[in-house]
Amino acid sequence: MIIGITGGTGCGKSTLLEMIRQQGGLVLDCDAIYHELLKTDPSLLCAIENRFPGTVEDGVLDRKKLGNIVFADAEALADLNAITHKAVKDEVIRRIEGTDRSIPNTIAIDAYGLFEGGLAELCAVTVAVVAPAEDRIRRLMARDAITEDYARSRIAAQRSNEEFSSLCQYTLHNNGSLEDFQSKCLAFLQEIGII
Numbered sequence: 001m002i003i004g005i006t007g008g009t010g011c012g013k014s015t016l017l018e019m020i021r022q023q024g025g026l027v028l029d030c031d032a033i034y035h036e037l038l039k040t041d042p043s044l045l046c047a048i049e050n051r052f053p054g055t056v057e058d059g060v061l062d063r064k065k066l067g068n069i070v071f072a073d074a075e076a077l078a079d080l081n082a083i084t085h086k087a088v089k090d091e092v093i094r095r096i097e098g099t100d101r102s103i104p105n106t107i108a109i110d111a112y113g114l115f116e117g118g119l120a121e122l123c124a125v126t127v128a129v130v131a132p133a134e135d136r137i138r139r140l141m142a143r144d145a146i147t148e149d150y151a152r153s154r155i156a157a158q159r160s161n162e163e164f165s166s167l168c169q170y171t172l173h174n175n176g177s178l179e180d181f182q183s184k185c186l187a188f189l190q191e192i193g194i195i
Contacts, residue, residue, distance in 0.1 A: 001105065001106050001107075001124050001125065001192070001193070001194065002096070002106075002107045002108075002109065002122055002123045002124055002125075003020070003106065003107070003108045003109070003123060003124070003125045003126075003127065003192070003194075004108075004109050004111065004114045004119060004120050004122070004123035004125070004126040004127070004168075005017065005108055005109065005110050005111075005114075005126075005127055005129065006110075006111055006112060006113075006114040006115075006126070006127075006128055006129075006164055006167070006168065007112075007128050007129035007130055007131075007161075007164050008112075008130070008131075008136065008155060008158040008159065008161070008164065009112075009136070009140060009154055009155065009158065010131065010135075010136035010137070010139040010140040010143070010151075010155070011129045011130055011131040011136060011161075011174055012129050012131055012139075012172075012174035012181055013110055013129045015174070015178070015181055015182060015185060016108075016127075016129060016172065016185045016188075017029075017108055017110055019182065019185050019186065019189060020106060020108045020189070020194065023106065023189065023194055023195060024105070024106070025105075025106035025107065025108055025194070026099060026106070026107045026108070027107075027108045027110060028092055028095060028096075028107065028108065028109050028110065029110045030088050030092065030109065030110060030111035030112070030113070030117070030119070031110075031111075031112070033088055033091050033092065034084060034087070034088050037087055037088065037091060038061050041087060041091075042059070043087075044083070044084070044087045045059060045061060047083045047087075048061060048066070048080070048083060048084075051079055051080070051083065052066055052069055052070075052076070052080070055069070066080070081113070081116065081117075085113060085116060085117035085118065088111075088117060088119075089117055089118050089119055092109060092119060092122070093122070096122070106194050109122065109123060112158075114126065114167075115167050120167075125169055125170065125192050126167070126168040126169050126170070127168050127169065127170040127171065127172060127188065128161070128164035128165045128167065128168040128170070128171045128172070129164075129171075129172050129174060130161035130164055130165060130171060130172070130173055130174065131161070131173070131174040131175060132175055133152075133155055135174070135175065136151075136155055137151045137152060137155065140154065140155075170188060170192075172184050172185060172188055
């Protein structure tokens with residue numbers, strides 16, 4: 001079974017992913033795959049450089065320069081997303097096809113852009129992990145050693161919990177203790193037949 005997991009930063013997706021991993025599942029972290037592709041896939045860098053000249057130098061993406069372009073221009077950001085979503089989806093498919101499907105019997109795709117990138121169509125089940133903003137801010141500040149203002153700005157730039165929930169078949173609310181959320185994750189995995 002392929003499970004698509006999405007949600008904003010600091011919501012607790014890693015707790016669910018770790019429980020899937022503990023059950024022998026394979027976890028595909030699309031953010032990590034993207035960063036890996038930036039180092040290993042010359043065609044991705046070439047596509048970015050062709051659309052955004054001057055952002056790749058000596059085979060290395062200048063993320064700050066690219067960010068300055070795309071975050072000031074919605075069309076440019078859409079173009080970048082089209083390039084990166086395709087590369088990540090192709091790599092996810094390659095990894096799924098290269099996996100002995102009897103071991104693991106579960107694959108989790110962790111992707112903020114699960115739907116925009118076309119990855120949801122690969123999934124039998126989709127789940128949004130959501131949490132109250134104040135809990136997310138506290139987690140981000142502790143995890144990433146950032147200020148409260150920066151944590152708030154990161155959360156404000158993302159979709160709302162309601163938007164994530166409306167896209168997915170299931171929603172897990174991380175609004176209590178870690179133990180409470182782990183119990184919710186366990187119940188969810190039992191409900192969909194992973195455990």
